[in-house]
Amino acid sequence: MPYEPPPYLAELTLAEIADLVAQRKLPAVEGWAPQKAGDSKMRIAADGTWYHEGDPIRREAMVRAFAGLLKRDEDGQYWLVTPFEKLTIEVEDAAFIAVDCARADDALVFRLNTDDLVIAGPDHPLRAAGDAETPALYLHVRRGCEARLNRSTWAQLAEIALAEGADENGWQIASKGATFPLLP
Missing domain, CATH: 2.30.270.10 (duf1285 protein)
Known part of the structure; x- marks a missing residue:
C-alpha cells in the first residue's frame, strides 16, 4: 500500500487535522520495558537527516518507522525502543x-x-x-x-x-x- 502524506495544512480545518492526528497509530513505547540495551549506530543530524553507520537513511518509510519508536529519557538520552531491546541514538539538536x-x-x-x-x-x-x-x-x-x-x-x-x-x-x-x- 503506497504511503499517502497528509494534505497541505492550510487547506484543513482544525477538526480535520485533529482527525488525522488521532488516526496516527504509534507503538505503545511507554508500556515496554526491554531488558536488553545497545547502540543503534544511528544519528539524527541537526538538519533532520537520519544516518546509520555514517550513511544517510534514504527510505522515508524507514525514518517514519524509527521515529515512532523514539523517546528521550530524563537524562537527555535518546532511545529507539522495541519490546525486546532499547538502542541509543545520537541526536545533534532535535529529533x-x-x-x-x-x-x-x-x-x-x-x-x-x-x-x-x-x-x-x-x-x-x-x-x-x-x-x-x-x-x-x-x-x-x-x-x-x-x-x-x-x-x-x-x-x-x-x-x-x-x-x-x-x-x-x-x-x-x-x-x-x-x-x-x-x-x-
Missing part, C-alpha cells in the same frame, strides 16, 4: 524538524519532516531558546522529543504572530489556550 505551520481556528498546527502533525498547546508547548540575535524555537512532539522549527516555519509563525498583534503584545503567540514566547 524532528518542523517544516510547515498553519493557524487553524484557535490552534497552531505543525507538520514535521516525518509528516507527523502536531497541534501546539498545553500538551505540545513551544519553547524559545538561543538568544535574540539567533533565536531557536522548539515544539514538544512526544516522549520527551522535540522538533526544531526550520527557518521558513519560524518565518510562517512570525507572520501569524504579527498578523495577530505580536508587536503590541510582545513576541508571543497563543495556541489551544496556552501562550508561548517567540524569543528567548
Whole structure:
C-alpha cells in the first residue's frame, strides 16, 4: 500500500487535522520495558537527516518507522525502543524538524519532516531558546522529543504572530489556550 502524506495544512480545518492526528497509530513505547540495551549506530543530524553507520537513511518509510519508536529519557538520552531491546541514538539538536505551520481556528498546527502533525498547546508547548540575535524555537512532539522549527516555519509563525498583534503584545503567540514566547 503506497504511503499517502497528509494534505497541505492550510487547506484543513482544525477538526480535520485533529482527525488525522488521532488516526496516527504509534507503538505503545511507554508500556515496554526491554531488558536488553545497545547502540543503534544511528544519528539524527541537526538538519533532520537520519544516518546509520555514517550513511544517510534514504527510505522515508524507514525514518517514519524509527521515529515512532523514539523517546528521550530524563537524562537527555535518546532511545529507539522495541519490546525486546532499547538502542541509543545520537541526536545533534532535535529529533524532528518542523517544516510547515498553519493557524487553524484557535490552534497552531505543525507538520514535521516525518509528516507527523502536531497541534501546539498545553500538551505540545513551544519553547524559545538561543538568544535574540539567533533565536531557536522548539515544539514538544512526544516522549520527551522535540522538533526544531526550520527557518521558513519560524518565518510562517512570525507572520501569524504579527498578523495577530505580536508587536503590541510582545513576541508571543497563543495556541489551544496556552501562550508561548517567540524569543528567548
